[in-house]
Amino acid sequence: MGLVTDNLPGALLPLPGGGALLTAIDQVVNWSRANSLWPLTFGTSCCAIEVMMATGAARHDLARFGAEVARPSPRQADLLIIAGTIVKKMAPRLRTLWEQMAEPRYVIATGSCAISGGPFLYHSYTTIRGADEVIPVDVYVPGCPPRPEALLYGLLTLQKMIREGTTLARPGEVRKPVLAALPDGMTLHQVRAEIAELVQETATVDRAAAATVGASYASASRV
């Protein structure tokens, strides 16, 4: 078992020769569910490698949160991680897999593609615009691809939602954090200019500073 992110809810009463735990069954059940999520890894494109597999591997180590038991079988999984583009031909398969999972089941959508269609939103003849057009999604992890840390954060968010009992109760409900339209008074042109400015700023390298950082790394690795 991995890192348990909070204690079992309840009160422990010390008694002679042992103790008694006062708690609610619901809380114990939710607590254990949250700490032993078994993911069904539904990877269809780049996000599968960049996020899902990287998170499961040694450096980021999903096992720390009790969610390392990746199941290719929907019957044995309770968390569906959608990592990648969903196309028209894949959508019914995704729906089938989700329907085959036993309740309670949770869904995390990682990456722009699974959230909204991402880079394939326009002029695509086949990309589904978000996995939530097909199945209900609990947690969205944005990015193209997201960092593995982002998926860990999404997992912790889901654990919190399970403990609080706020995961999606009704299939078909969509809580989309992505705005389909730009906010009032903002144009695509402005957004692009802003991004260009940020990219310019972060892409400028201060060579002198970089040299000192490099030197400090080099000396640190010698120690």
Next chain:
Amino acid sequence: MATSLLPVSGQALDAQSLVAKIQKLCPAAQLRPDCDRPAVKVPLAHWPVLAQQLFASADLLFDLLETHTAIDWVQTGQIELVYVLTSLQCGHHLTVFVDVARDNPVAPSLCAVWPIAQWQEREVFDLFGVHYTDHPDLRRLFLDDDWQGFPLRKDYADDFMLERPS
């Protein structure tokens, strides 16, 4: 000169002698100078014979059809078939371009020369609607069987596609 990662038994030809050899086999083949690898344009009528020769002739030995795809030129009314060939035995590469008419895109299948062409031709059929004669199993590959139209053609449109707001 192109290099191969695999053990090489034959003699790799440089671009000039490769193209010269091919033009000797098929005088109608023209050099495409705008490519970074040796590339020739071949008229459709000569292509099946030349393909067989590329595969079999002792100093060319193109044993691998690396990829086959197409380009849709709407303005000129042509679909340009692209064959990327490699010789694992000699270590040289060649790209062949063949034009077919856009309104009647029929080309001979090369399954008999390179069996892998079965899959690649199915993909080009699926997305560009090129028909290959003598293909044993020309069905849709990536799209649903009942799909209408060929989505990688430049004039393809359907109700599902979204226009980008300006």
